Amino acid sequence: MNLLNEHDTLSLAKLRDVLIRLEDTIIFALIERAQFALNDNIYKPGVYEYDDGFKGSFLGYFLHEIETVHARVRRYTSPDEYPFTSPLPKPILPLLDFPPTLHKNDINVNKDIIERYLQDIVPKICVPGDDLNYGSSATRDVECLQALSKRIHYGKFIAEAKFMDPKEQPTYIRLIQAKDREGIMELLTNRTVEEALLKRLRRKAMIYGHDITESGEIVLDDQQPEQNQKICADVVVDLYERFVIPLTKEVEVDYLLQRLDGWQAPGK
Numbered sequence: 539m540n541l542l543n544e545h546d547t548l549s550l551a552k553l554r555d556v557l558i559r560l561e562d563t564i565i566f567a568l569i570e571r572a573q574f575a576l577n578d579n580i581y582k583p584g585v586y587e588y589d590d591g592f593k594g595s596f597l598g599y600f601l602h603e604i605e606t607v608h609a610r611v612r613r614y615t616s617p618d619e620y621p622f623t624s625p626l627p628k629p630i631l632p633l634l635d636f637p638p639t640l641h642k643n644d645i646n647v648n649k650d651i652i653e654r655y656l657q658d659i660v661p662k663i664c665v666p667g668d669d670l671n672y673g674s675s676a677t678r679d680v681e682c683l684q685a686l687s688k689r690i691h692y693g694k695f696i697a698e699a700k701f702m703d704p705k706e707q708p709t710y711i712r713l714i715q716a717k718d719r720e721g722i723m724e725l726l727t728n729r730t731v732e733e734a735l736l737k738r739l740r741r742k743a744m745i746y747g748h749d750i751t752e753s754g755e756i757v758l759d760d761q762q763p764e765q766n767q768k769i770c771a772d773v774v775v776d777l778y779e780r781f782v783i784p785l786t787k788e789v790e791v792d793y794l795l796q797r798l799d800g801w802q803a804p805g806k
């Protein structure tokens with residue numbers, strides 16, 4: 539997908555469209571995970587023994603196995619893909635020539651993402667208990683984690699687009715040189731976009747989380763709103779408000795703080 543504008547820099551509007559599409563991916567991934575019980579055996583280290591000596595939880599093991607295969611087919615050479623585990627093997631496919639979009643950086647917040655996901659999200663979307671669907675639950679966890687990781691690390695592209703805006707660049711440069719985290723955070727924040735996002739997300743979670751009758755009506759029961767929902771809209775909105783948006787913004791700030799390293803403004 540071409541994310542560039544007519545000046546050959548990243549288009550903020552196109553990037554926001556990607557974030558809107560990822561809302562759907564995240565809501566559906568959460569709905570898929572929510573059909574299984576919490577199954578916290580898969581999150582505890584030491585429950586199973588692994589023939590390769592891996593020490594950790596079943597989810598950790600599974601994630602590493604999946605990422606090993608994905609690394610071989612060069613998934614993590616793409617600038618919008620970040621692994622949760624290491625070490626990973628080198629790709630067996632030849633490397634692709636991605637157009638240079640991001641400035642060199644070493645940001646990977648997947649450790650925070652998995653921590654928050656396990657502590658805050660899984661217990662809110664799944665019923666407590668154990669239904670023995672360990673493989674299915676871990677498969678859905680991996681899908682949720684990968685979608686969240688992609689969305690949150692998209693903050694790098696968004697930050698790059700904002701930095702390349704000629705109207706904003708001088709202010710960004712001044713704030714970055716002063717290492718003013720709060721100032722950068724304030725400048726990149728767009729409350730109107732955030733409010734519209736949360737409103738849209740609530741509608742989507744309501745609609746996607748309900749069944750549709752044969753005549754096309756949404757099955758809504760006002761008396762028992764929780765009863766017939768595959769996922770609670772409040773939980774999805776809360777997830778974005780307290781975790782997805784703030785972490786995306788942290789990624790944006792971290793990226794911008796590294797943006798001037800080894801960089802010279804054109805013409806200087």
Ligand SMILES: O=C(O)C(=O)C[C@]1(C(=O)O)C=C[C@@H](O)C=C1
Nearest residue numbers: 696726727728729731732783786
């Ligand atoms: O759309 C932007 O401008 C972003 O920086 C992304 C995002 C988000 O995470 O959705 C984050 C910060 C802004 O306040 C608005 C939205």
